[in-house]
Amino acid sequence: MLTNLTIKNYALIDELYVSFNTGLTIITGETGAGKSILLGGLSLILGKRADLSHVKDKSKKCIIEATFDIAKYNLKTVFKTEALDYESQTIIRREILPSGKSRAFINDTPVTLNSLQILGERLLDIHSQHQTLQLTNDDFQFQVIDALAKNEKLLSVYTTLLKEFRQLKTELSSLQEKKNTALKELDYHSFLLKELEDAKLISGELELLETEYDTLNNVEDIKERLSISHHAMNNDEVGIITKLTEIKHQFSKLSGYSTKYHSIYERIQSSLIELDDVSSEIESLQESLDADPSRLDQVNSKLQIINNLLQKHTVSSVEELIEIKENLGSKVFETENLDTIISEKETAINTLEAKLISESETIRKNRLAIIPKLISQLESILATLGMPNARFDIQLEQAESFLNNGRDTLQFLFSANKGGQFTELKKSASGGELSRIMLAIKSILSKYMQLPTIMFDEIDTGVSGEVSNKMATIMQQMSKTMQVFTITHLPQIAAKGDTHFKVFKHDVNNVTQTQLKQLNLDDRIVEIAQMLGGKDVSSSAIAHAKELLN
Structure with missing residues (x-):
């Protein structure tokens, strides 16, 4: 208030x-x-x-x-x-x-x-009187009927179901459109996916393949250089290890004279151990290297496949190709499974539709039950308001589609005169009649729901x-x-x-x-007396005002 x-x-x-x-x-x-x-x-x-x-x-x-x-x-x-x-x-x-x-x-x-x-x-x-036009509005007319029919909770459930139903219908339409587009692209996506799957891509393999290719492609040159290096280290006369072994022998003798010679001896010994290890590794590399034209062809072929795919998809790494493959896989899978998804969506829509029909039928039943009572109350109130011949015919027709407040369309028909034809309320009632009808409706509504503060002008x-x-x-x-x-x-x-x-x-x-x-009371007596007889207040007007107030 x-x-x-x-x-x-x-x-x-x-x-x-x-x-x-x-x-x-x-x-x-x-x-x-x-x-x-x-x-x-x-x-x-x-x-x-x-x-x-x-x-x-x-x-x-x-x-x-x-x-x-x-x-x-x-x-x-x-x-x-x-x-x-x-x-x-x-x-x-x-x-x-x-x-x-x-x-x-x-x-x-x-x-x-x-x-x-x-x-x-x-x-x-x-x-x-301007607001009486609200009477001719479908939403307001439904509000009146639903208030009397106590449909508030049912309409709340119906509205929630309708929102979900419409959302699912939108999603289904989007899926069907997506399916039409996806089917056109399915063959191409499937081809690209098979091409990437056949490549059997492994993260990081490009660098490994390039290294292996360089090795296999230059195996003779590598072997020759490893041989020269091994010979330079182990030659009996001039090899590095041979010479260092001789130096080690000399310092072995010197280390007995002073600790400073022994320190150098230990360093020579350490270097000799490292060189022996290097020599062994060079020898092992030599022995493991063999020309393998077949493997070279395999590596070269795989590199060509990868490089062609990199160029085709305009990316620079195998990792990006793998990501593209996964995305294509998802698209192909989704396309191939769209029928299942669409079917599930259609099932959910049918379930919701059945619930909506059930709720709307209950809402309709309540409306039909209350309409005669509403008509009776309206006609009774209007009879006291100087409209004894006012008659209503409220028609509820079932709609083919789900509307915001059920599956009904509504017609408020009215006749002000005895024997008159029923016509639409907005066409048959005058401004003064609409005002009285609105007052009657508001008075009925006030018994069924908490109305806001009302100000009648x-x-x-x-x-x-x-x-x-x-x-x-x-x-x-x-x-x-x-x-x-x-x-x-x-x-x-x-x-x-x-x-x-x-x-x-x-x-x-x-x-x-x-x-x-x-x-105050005295002021009211004067005011009402003036409303009765004008500014010059008579004793009879005062008496009449007091009578009205009492």
């Missing part, structure tokens, strides 16, 4: 602060006093676009701030979805800057107008005193479970309020300002 409202520097309002209570709140005032200004300010709270022309002093900031008690509204999910901090006492603020820019805040968090609209429509419903226009009295009674009943405001010119309605405010203009320093004042 709306608990507080602050308006600064907006239209004819310099500064206004007012607190509201539960129940039925009446707002009265002369034509042009500024009731529309109040509604305009509240519209900004609901996310209406700001207009700099509404700012009273364009050198100052305009502020409209409203506090709502939302503890009973079950809005935590909305706050979470919009990434807002939930507060049971939620403050919504709009600011219009002198530059013309507008800012919006929910609990001091900056928000977009879209977020403001999403939350605002859950908090405050400003109803005028002169919904009583053009109705008689007796009908207005019935209207007031309906609004009074609604106000037992929700907060109701009504802006009225009729004393019969004004007298039914739990709280009564008057909108009025007055001049301050030759500047006209609009103010809102809460009336």
